[in-house]
Amino acid sequence: MAASSLSAHGGTGLADRYLVGRVLHQGESSVVLEGWDRETDEKVEIKYVEGHSVSFKDSKEELMVKLHHPNLLNYIARYEEDDGIYYVREHADGGNLKELFSAHQAYTPCVSEEEIKYLAYQICLGLQYAHSQGVIHCDVKPENILLMKNGQVKITGFCLLKDELKDPDSRLKASQIGTLGYKALETFHSRFPEEMEFAIKADSYGAGATILFMLLGEENFYKPSGSLYDAVWQRILSRGIASLGMDFVAELLARNPLDRLSVHQMIYHPWLFDLPVSRPEPKPFVTRG
The missing domain is CATH 1.10.510.10 (Transferase(Phosphotransferase) domain 1)
Structure with a gap:
């Protein structure tokens, strides 16, 4: 999934709120990209899962959207577009x-x-x-x-x-x-x-x-x-x-x-x-x- 294709979405979708940058991690059916919140200018991560059926591991993203704790990498938003699902989550700026x-x-x-x-x-x-x-x-x-x-x-x-x-x-x-x-x-x-x-x-x-x-x-x-x-x-x-x-x-x-x-x-x-x-x-x- 090329990062540039994300910015092509119109309407009130992901691209209206977030600016999408380079690929950070690439998986078999998902990719994590860097992004920026257009309203707050904060850096975020955007995980794209291809299609609308999620795998065993990716299905946990659905629950993580609902959880929130200071010591979890919290999910901010979820967008369902024509080509798949996009999860917006916090960016940890101190590495691991x-x-x-x-x-x-x-x-x-x-x-x-x-x-x-x-x-x-x-x-x-x-x-x-x-x-x-x-x-x-x-x-x-x-x-x-x-x-x-x-x-x-x-x-x-x-x-x-x-x-x-x-x-x-x-x-x-x-x-x-x-x-x-x-x-x-x-x-x-x-x-x-x-x-x-x-x-x-x-x-x-x-x-x-x-x-x-x-x-x-x-x-x-x-x-x-x-x-x-x-x-x-x-x-x-x-x-x-x-x-x-x-x-x-x-x-x-x-x-x-x-x-x-x-x-x-x-x-x-x-x-x-x-x-x-x-x-x-x-x-x-x-x-x-």
Whole structure:
């Protein structure tokens, strides 16, 4: 789908409100383009889905339009045109966690432990809200944790609805989603939990691995067998991370989902306890070279 063809729509459609720019991401049946709101001059992203029948993954866009939370990448509008559906969503101007932390070598992360705690806290809040609305992520990882320049977390990439857990085909597709190192063991081998209380624990695992990535500043923390290298905890200790932080990550990466924290429990863990429950404005993080 060429970006230039979008601007040809007349009437009261997408092009009347938004100016469309270059292609940001290209998929098999969808494309994400940059855009600008003609009224506010704010930058946005526009996802185009070809045709009027959406795929398993793209169907989540329909629900995301209805959800709104400070720590989700919120959807602003939906346009149904002759050639397909266009979803307008926020633009995260601070990149993603993978880009932020990968720019620095191991042992010298670009944000402090306190700043990592606040990023972790925001991830918890966003996932908790999504779970309360019956939405499961299935692929929590640094690339799906976007950032605003003021330090506000924006989670994207949700993949599964609670109602789909009873459908074997949907669970099979969900089990095929995820990224090695961030994917809970119980979701491998064409399995995905049927009960919501266990399904959301897969997101806890992904959140734990993402927080571990932030604490270490690198992703090389798993053996080929899937277990953590013993040196991981020594690396965290060498950084001066509080023992409560190590306990927090360990409880999220428990192999048995019954032993794993839910995101609701994460919010009240002692490691995050000194953070306020709510803030009027997100706390900016300080980038260090």
